[in-house]
Amino acid sequence: xxxxxxxxxxxxxxxxxxxxxxxxxxxxxxxxxxxxxxxxxxxxxxxxxxxxxxxxxxxxxxxxxxxxxxxxxxxxxxxxxxxxxxxxxxxxxxxxxxxxxxxxxxxxxxxxxxxxxxxxxxxxxxxxxxxxxxxxxxxxxxxxxxxxxxxxxxxxxxxxxxxxxxxxxxxxxxxxxxxxxxxxxxxxxxxxxxxxxxxxxxxxxxxxxxxxxxxxxxxxxxxxxxxxxxxxxx
Amino acid sequence: xxxxxxxxxxxxxxxxxxxxxxxxxxxxxxxxxxxxxxxxxxxxxxxxxxxxxxxxxxxxxxxxxxxxxxxxxxx
Numbered sequence: 001x002x003x004x005x006x007x008x009x010x011x012x013x014x015x016x017x018x019x020x021x022x023x024x025x026x027x028x029x030x031x032x033x034x035x036x037x038x039x040x041x042x043x044x045x046x047x048x049x050x051x052x053x054x055x056x057x058x059x060x061x062x063x064x065x066x067x068x069x070x071x072x073x074x075x076x077x078x079x080x081x082x083x084x085x086x087x088x089x090x091x092x093x094x095x096x097x098x099x100x101x102x103x104x105x106x107x108x109x110x111x112x113x114x115x116x117x118x119x120x121x122x123x124x125x126x127x128x129x130x131x132x133x134x135x136x137x138x139x140x141x142x143x144x145x146x147x148x149x150x151x152x153x154x155x156x157x158x159x160x161x162x163x164x165x166x167x168x169x170x171x172x173x174x175x176x177x178x179x180x181x182x183x184x185x186x187x188x189x190x191x192x193x194x195x196x197x198x199x200x201x202x203x204x205x206x207x208x209x210x211x212x213x214x215x216x217x218x219x220x221x222x223x224x225x226x227x228x229x230x231x232x233x234x
Numbered sequence: 235x236x237x238x239x240x241x242x243x244x245x246x247x248x249x250x251x252x253x254x255x256x257x258x259x260x261x262x263x264x265x266x267x268x269x270x271x272x273x274x275x276x277x278x279x280x281x282x283x284x285x286x287x288x289x290x291x292x293x294x295x296x297x298x299x300x301x302x303x304x305x306x307x308x309x
């Protein structure tokens with residue numbers, strides 16, 4: 001039986017073969033879309049915005065506002081990173097809506113993003129408090145707590161990565177099972193050449209698992225990144 | 235000190251509590267099992283790491299819960 005893991009599409013024949021999975025291909029498409037959008041939308045910038053520039057300004061304004069609201073006025077410079085993270089995750093999570101495998105339904109993607117958050121937390125924490133002052137925080141409230149504090153910090157990227165992965169892959173598995181089941185029912189009533197039941201019923205589940213959970217998890221991931229970085233910094 | 239704790243970030247933290255609580259315990263379980271396998275000391279490290287995991291998960295929760303409290307004076 002075939003599993004739910006990402007399929008390997010082809011292999012790059014160097015270093016003994018680097019497998020390129022569905023996840024990577026879909027991620028390339030997402031990246032191309034975002035880069036293309038960025039280039040297209042900022043090609044002609046006017047003082048008086050017209051056309052697509054209006055929409056882009058709404059997005060940028062919203063991200064700036066959200067960052068200031070969550071992290072504070074002094075950490076406004078994080079807005080570009082948070083904005084790209086938000087747009088990437090949003091597009092990646094909604095990828096299931098067009099019937100392809102969301103890139104975030106792969107632990108490699110989500111754990112990579114969570115590791116970026118993890119390194120940001122510690123890099124900016126050490127930068128704003130000084131390396132020694134930051135390291136001292138691990139020995140509080142007393143010195144024996146050091147291993148516990150380290151374990152607690154290490155659990156942050158794991159829980160961040162796993163929660164996004166779990167939500168997305170759970171939705172993916174349920175949707176695949178639902179489509180297979182509806183195909184089976186259609187075949188049982190004599191319509192195997194035209195699985196009519198697959199047409200309307202999955203809509204509700206797509207709304208929940210792709211649209212609702214996808215947008216919510218995107219928002220939570222970005223929000224938690226902001227909260228953790230700003231906690232580490234002050 | 236400006237006020238910057240809004241409802242949205244608190245909501246995100248609330249939804250995070252469940253995962254944040256279980257991850258150290260499960261991680262402790264696997265770490266303990268792995269060390270036990272390497273050193274043939276089953277089940278000492280398993281118990282040690284599970285207990286550590288429980289303590290760490292409590293600490294994580296404590297940190298999340300007391301994040302917005304003003305720090306004690308006279309320190």
